[in-house]
Amino acid sequence: MHVPDGFINAPVSAVAGVVAAGAVAVSLRGARRELGGASRAEGHGGERAAPLAGLVAAFVFAVQMLNFPVAAGTSGHLLGGALAAILVGPWTGVLCIAVVLLVQGVLFADGGLTALGVNINVMGVVTVVTAYALFRGLVLVLPRTRRSVTLASFVAALVSVPAAAAAFTLVYAVGGTTDVPVGKVLTAMVGVHVLIGIGEAVITMLTVGAVLAVRPDLVYGARGLTAPLKLRVDGELVDAAPAAPAAPVSTGSPKKLWIGGVVTALVLAGFVSFYASASPDGLEKVAADQGIDAKADAYEHATADSPLADYGVRGIAAERLSGGLAGVIGVGATLAVGTGVFLVVRRRRAAAAESV
Template sequence: MHVPDGFFDAPTSIATGLIAAGAVGISLQRASREIRETGPALAGLTAAFVFAVQMVNFPVGAGTSGHLLGGALAAALVGPWTAVLVMSTVLLVQGLLFADGGLTALGTNITLMGLITVLVGYFVTRALLQVLPKRVGSVVPAATVGALVSVPVAALCFTGLYAVGGAVDIPLGKLATAMVGWHVLVGLGEAVITAAVLSAVVATRPDLVYAARHLQADLVLVDADGNSSTVSPDRPVAARPPGRSLGVGVAVTLLVAGVVSLFASAHPDGLEFVGAKLGFESAAKDSAVAGSPLADYGVSGIGNSHVSGALAGIIGVLVTIVVGLLIAKLASLRSARANADTTVS
């Protein structure tokens, strides 16, 4: 659902840019507690994983495809405020390095994919956890439904924005029906991916799942010497070295970006498909960085498309990890500075 430049008029793009900037600013202030619990490394890895999986378009029928948006998954893993930063990191890297989504539309993309999907996915997850059995395993079905709902809601929000400032005059009823209809199918894929990822993490390291923390019993940890210790789930995750788990996560992420992405569907995604059918695709403009050496997820100068795509994916993962870590560290520093100022005053 990456919106290109040209789909919306300037006032709408400016408005969504301000919304996105405000959301990121608030998230930088409020994500510190989540980052203390999950650790900045997990935020960086989550951003990289979402980036990698978004490269893998899956077919949804009739010549169209979809890909993970990832807001609900990120919120379940690292918390809603950190998830906004994670998704903003992914969209920033995609827009600047890979010309995926317009630069003037960056605020729109952050609003739709980095804010709407996170908030809808997280609130649905939390609401379901209030009625599901109070155990860690309940996070998986709750977040799965949250992921499913978040995608068509984002599509409906796109329709609302288009009603305000769309570049081409088209019947809004048809736009809403097409966008929501196709993105319900994309949402099903989103739900499957979210369920698979969370099931794997919950089964191995439930302490790394933010949404599961209040559902956990005390954990018994065993070190390399065989010594065991009991740790309360209220203790920040950062104090429990994730070590090998993060290493496995990085390896899986690189595998997805460097290998699995090569088998992605070549069909247009839901937004592109609807744009072509309803006639507003022609309003799209090339990104200002369309000439980037990594544009369209390939490395310029490398003739072999498979090698080029794999290398671009790996570069994207590494860059996203670094940027995600830096943003998580920035959020932590802002919190530490604010606490220091409060103490001094």
Template sequence: MHAPDGFINAPVSAVAAVVAGGAIAVSLRGARRELDERAAPLAGLVAAFIFAVQMLNFPVAAGTSGHLLGGALAAILVGPYTGVLCVSVVLLMQAVLFADGGLTALGVNITTMAITTALVAYPLFRGLVKVLPRTRRSVTAASFVAALLSVPASAVAFTLLYAVGGTTDVSIGKVATAMVGVHLVIGLGEAVITALTVGAVVAVRPDLVHGARGLRRKLRLRVGGELVDAPDTTEPEPAAARSRKGVWIGGLVTSLILAGFVSFYASANPDGLEKVATDHGIDEKAREHANADSPLADYGVEDVDDERLSGGLAGVIGVGVTVVAGTGVFWVVRRRGTDQKTDAASPTTTSV
């Protein structure tokens, strides 16, 4: 789904960049409310995990592959505003370091892959978990449906941008049919990955799943014939911090293994957008990436001849850079949010 330079003309790409910039500004403000002591350490890890899993293209029909977009997963785990920022960090790292997704198309890719997916997935997820029974299975099922529908929604968003600013004369009906059709299938893979990941976190630390907070009913006990609230059994903060650290370390190790080893076995088939572009001539005016000579272009390390080692090193570097960049961004955002809360809570004095 990473659009290269040249698919969408300059004016529409510029408008998409403005939209993406505005959405990021809004998300930076919204993330200050979402990034508490539980979500802040997790957010950088979520970005790194999405980077790693996006390297694992899985085969779909007719010589096409798909990969995780990640907007639904990020929004459910750390909140919709922080989720948009997570995917945006990933897209920026991919475009700058790995020549994946055009630099002038960065606004297009953030709009389709980060903003659209979060806007569609998170409200749908929250709506489902409110009407379904309050169980872990319901949270997992809701994440499956939300992720499934977020992918064709992203395809529709790209199609609309192409309808306005496409650089080739291709029937918009053909583009829409092809894009939505293949991304419905890819959405199944997205849904499985999202549901498995959310389900795994819910099983270990349900309080770390932002979208599922507040859904657990307080336990009530019958005492002397009357129902009373059970004592709070929340873990002490030191134990909770150790538990969060364990989740973080486990997630980072998993990301490194996926990017550094499992990615070698990913499908080499073109992804959904690339396949549609080739089949329908959308790629006729595609331009070479400005960073095509990057030492990490195409997810390989320059001058490392062994293909397995080259790809593995690139994946490990990508995970490391993304987790550092993401953690830095979210630390600053949380710090500013904390400072603002402190200023608001401070009493004001007036001099006479």
């Protein structure tokens, strides 16, 4: 479902565009790593990325045209986010979907030019990240067999489609230009997309299974499954000497990127958020007008009493200041949690490496 122009208002579209640009920039770096280290062509990351990602994008584009008959003349098609994430890895997956959406928007007029950022975020980033995170988690938990890879791809694809629908609803709630109540949008979108997700899940699972059966080495999500190479020496199976590990590719200073990202997030949260929420929220307005407030109480968020409720800091009168402050605090909290998780994971990994 490509969002056209005029469906999401201009400030939110602009913010989504900035976020999408950041996501694509990060994926470009990640895709070089994923496609470069896949096989014998070590150290050729940058070169291999363009033709391989291009062909995978062409594949995603083609497979979206492959119609799967459902029943009685209706048919659906694959969205491909989860499939791309599992087959070629999350970074390349985001990149390929983003390129497909860019080409569809600019050349085929499918999806608006101003809505490109929203489309990339919803259909590319959210789908791929959700699918891959779930897939990775399940593969780690389940026994290391082919069957669990296919099962994990089923679940990942099943969840990724309604997740995209929910993400769209979120964007719509912040910057939608029409007054359809968010609750209705959410029910309709998620309801329809759960059905679509079932089809997507079955087809993704079958497709991953088909590739696994023929070229298991091509499935990024199943790298751990390949049996070690064995040589037959005098009738005995002997482990072949493992290839020397490639020297770590030096990536530029991440600090600059990190600082830039934090500053951008703070600026967005502190200042731009005011413009995003300054125009009266369609839902709140309709709710107030129609007196559905009473009913909406049931929906009230569990944290409505928190000091940050409704994106404002309690006890600060100036609306602009309070909204901006809430945004800054939110970014800070997210950053703290994220950094904490990252540090824990890294420490654990370092410990594991030492113990080996």
